[in-house]
Amino acid sequence: MDERLKANLDAWNLMTGYHAASPEYRLAEFKAGENVLKPIELREVGDVRGKSLLHMQCHFGLDTMSWARMGANVTGVDFSDEAIALARSISAECKIPARFLHSNIYDAPNVLHEQFDIVFTSYGALCWLPDINRWAEIAASFVKPGGFFYIAEFHPLILMSDNRRGMTKLENEISYFHTAMRVDPPGPDYSDHTKIVSESHEWMYRLGDIVSALAATGLRIEYLHEFAECIYQHFPFMKQGSDGMWHIEGDPIPTIFSIKATKP
Numbered sequence: 531m532d533e534r535l536k537a538n539l540d541a542w543n544l545m546t547g548y549h550a551a552s553p554e555y556r557l558a559e560f561k562a563g564e565n566v567l568k569p570i571e572l573r574e575v576g577d578v579r580g581k582s583l584l585h586m587q588c589h590f591g592l593d594t595m596s597w598a599r600m601g602a603n604v605t606g607v608d609f610s611d612e613a614i615a616l617a618r619s620i621s622a623e624c625k626i627p628a629r630f631l632h633s634n635i636y637d638a639p640n641v642l643h644e645q646f647d648i649v650f651t652s653y654g655a656l657c658w659l660p661d662i663n664r665w666a667e668i669a670a671s672f673v674k675p676g677g678f679f680y681i682a683e684f685h686p687l688i689l690m691s692d693n694r695r696g697m698t699k700l701e702n703e704i705s706y707f708h709t710a711m712r713v714d715p716p717g718p719d720y721s722d723h724t725k726i727v728s729e730s731h732e733w734m735y736r737l738g739d740i741v742s743a744l745a746a747t748g749l750r751i752e753y754l755h756e757f758a759e760c761i762y763q764h765f766p767f768m769k770q771g772s773d774g775m776w777h778i779e780g781d782p783i784p785t786i787f788s789i790k791a792t793k794p
């Protein structure tokens with residue numbers, strides 16, 4: 531495996547334990563029967579009953595198994611062996627039928643030889659991927675004719691801004707047009723600030739890069755939606771609204787986008 535992805539894998543194996551223990555991931559609530567999917571994807575993906583669903587970069591599978599609880603036949607893929615082991619154990623403990631495959635997303639076509647009604651991925655997936663075009667080709671290859679690909683992801687406009695503790699307003703850290711890989715030095719985990727995550731490597735894609743990569747596969751883009759509300763407190767100055775989502779005062783920029791693309 532590419533050395534940069536190997537470093538990311540080590541970081542993700544570490545983060546899996548942190549996230550399983552972090553209240554933000556709501557493992558206890560999930561085990562008690564709650565659905566941990568967010569309103570945006572619940573609304574936009576719609577009825578999944580009886581549908582086959584592939585979750586790319588499924589982490590330890592709570593979103594994947596939430597779709598299963600709603601009636602989908604689910605498969606999750608992730609390159610973290612710790613995450614996949616935890617997903618399998620939760621699936622067994624909660625008696626939720628789900629298949630979890632351990633694979634680098636770029637190697638997934640070698641281990642998974644099927645197509646799905648729905649190919650889903652979400653929040654915090656793309657920044658770990660060195661090649662957006664190959665990622666899009668792989669995602670599209672897993673969609674059945676008549677099926678669709680769906681992503682809900684953090685908007686590049688928030689990824690270019692500094693979100694360290696102590697920030698009081700939006701301040702650009704890098705240009706929107708910055709495309710070089712960034713090395714994240716060891717630092718606090720995004721979910722549990724008391725835990726330290728090892729060095730990782732991240733990429734930032736412009737919205738145009740993502741849409742164009744998907745369009746080039748032959749998928750038909752049904753929509754690109756942008757949302758002011760965020761699923762978590764990305765910036766310390768965000769406030770939680772009555773909708774439970776996090777807002778920058780005045781909602782000046784989108785924090786999340788979603789894309790639905792169908793295969794003719």
Ligand SMILES: C[S@@+](CC[C@H](N)C(=O)[O-])C[C@H]1O[C@@H](n2cnc3c(N)ncnc32)[C@H](O)[C@@H]1O
Binds near residue numbers: 589653
């Ligand atoms: C922020 S998490 C995604 C969280 C997801 N929204 C969920 O359901 O919890 C990012 C995931 O991407 C995985 N990942 C990162 N790079 C990968 C790669 N090259 N192949 C497969 N999985 C990868 C990590 O192991 C991690 O589980």
